[in-house]
Amino acid sequence: MTKTVALLDYGSGNLRSAQRALERAGADVIVSSDPEICTNADGLLVPGVGAFDACMKGLRGVFGHRIIGQRLAGGRPVMGICVGMQILFDEGDEHGIKSAGCGEWPGKVERLQAEILPHMGWNTLEMPTNSPMFEGISPDERFYFVHSYGVRKWTLETDDLTTPPEVVWAKHENDRFVAAVENGTLWATQFHPEKSGDAGAKLLRNWINYI
Template identity: 65%
Template sequence: MAPRVVVLDYGSGNLRSAERALQRVGASVEVTSDRRAALDADGLVVPGVGAYAACMEGLNSVKGGRIVGERLAGGRPVLGICVGMQILFDRGIEHGVLTEGCGEWPGTVERLAAPVVPHMGWNTVRVPEGSRLFSGLSADTRFYFVHSYAVRRWELEPSEVIRPPLVTWATHGDDDFVAAVENGPLWATQFHPEKSGDAGAHLLENWLHSFR
């Protein structure tokens, strides 16, 4: 039976490309803002493009932060993509304006310091040992990025009790930034797997397999 995935519709773009990419790898996909459907699905995708503040406003309008929190409290898988990853952190700063995020991870989304911004195009990533998200992909695999802001410092303190998240990094210019995170049922990517061809499809399959 195909895993049931909801792509959360909170007014952000890129919904249909995420829907098609997930259908391509065997998921049954619904694009909706309905809370019950989002909670009951096997997996929830939180997409996001554009400004951090606008995405948070849209997410708050459908109580998306609460939906994510309720799913995670029950150990139910969530995948954030691009700004959908950024809003999982404490805050974002764009054009001098600070916006509170969902606070699932400590950290600040800020403008990249590279000479050329936005970071647009294909790039490799540095994957930590033990990653399930990138399982089966080679070290030189490229993914598609388009963003001007990112998390440039990982601020979660190590714990002897809780297994630490697996953090994947990428570099644009001389600027390192968080490219993906795997943290229990909460996974996220700064790049767009739905725009990353076969590599992105493989990554989405890995996500689906994590809860099949």
Template identity: 75%
Template sequence: MAKTVALLDYGSGNLRSAHRALEKVGAEVTVTSDPQISVNADGLLVPGVGAFAACMAGLNAIHGARIIGQRLAGGRPVMGICVGMQILFDEGHEHGVHSKGAGEWPGAVERLHADILPHMGWNTVERAADSQMFAELSEEERFYFVHSYGVRDWTLETDDLTTPPSVAWAQHEGDRFVAAVENGPLWATQFHPEKSGDAGLQLLFNWVDTL
């Protein structure tokens, strides 16, 4: 039986390409803002395109942070993409505007320290050797990024009883930022797997395979 994925529609996301990519890797996809469907699906995918504040406004309008939190409290998988990853952090600072995020991870989204922005195009990712997210993918694989802001400092602390998150990094003009996170049932990528060809499809397959 196909795994069910709720693709969260909160007015800020590349829904069509994400929908197609998920179907290609065998998921049964429902585009929805309905809390019950979003909570009960095998997986929840949170896309995101645009400014942090606008995405948070859309997320708050459908009580999206509550949906994400409810799923994670029950150990049910959630994956965020691009700004859908950024809004999982405590706060965002864009264009002089400070916005509160969903607060699943400590940290701030801020402008990258680079002369050329946005960081747009293909880039490699430094990740842990035992990563589930990047299983079957070589270290030379490239993924598609398009962003000017990111998380430049990972601050989540864990104790001896908690499995530490697996954090992947990328660089643009020498500035290092979080490219992906695997933290129990919560996964996220700064890049767009749905726009990253076969490598991105493999990554999405790896996520769906965990559902």
């Protein structure tokens, strides 16, 4: 059965390229901000480009934070991409503007400590093993990044969790940041799978098969 993915339209993100990539991966895609459609689809993909604060304002404008929370409370899959991943954390601090995020994970989005920003182009990951997100993807594969901000510290204590999140890291110059998180029904990537060639396409197929 073909899976239906709602691509959340809240005024941020390259919706067209994300839609094409999801369709190539085998999903039926509905671009929408309608709460009923976004809540009831098999999967919800949250894109994001630009500043954290602006994305959160757009997200709240369509009640996207509530949609995400309701889906996760009901065990329904959600995936965030780029700033769509960042807004899942507690807080963003960008250009001196501190903004509250969705609070699904503790942590702060802040400026990367690097001489050359944005971090733009292809980069490898500290690839996990036995991960549904990265199943069938070589640990040598590269993914496409465009960002100057990221989560540099993972603050969630996982020792007491039955199934702790899989946190995937990457490096830019001498800094290290969260590149992806796989946390039950909530997946997210700092990189753009829709721009990451065959590896990104495989990751999106993995997600669609998961949902």
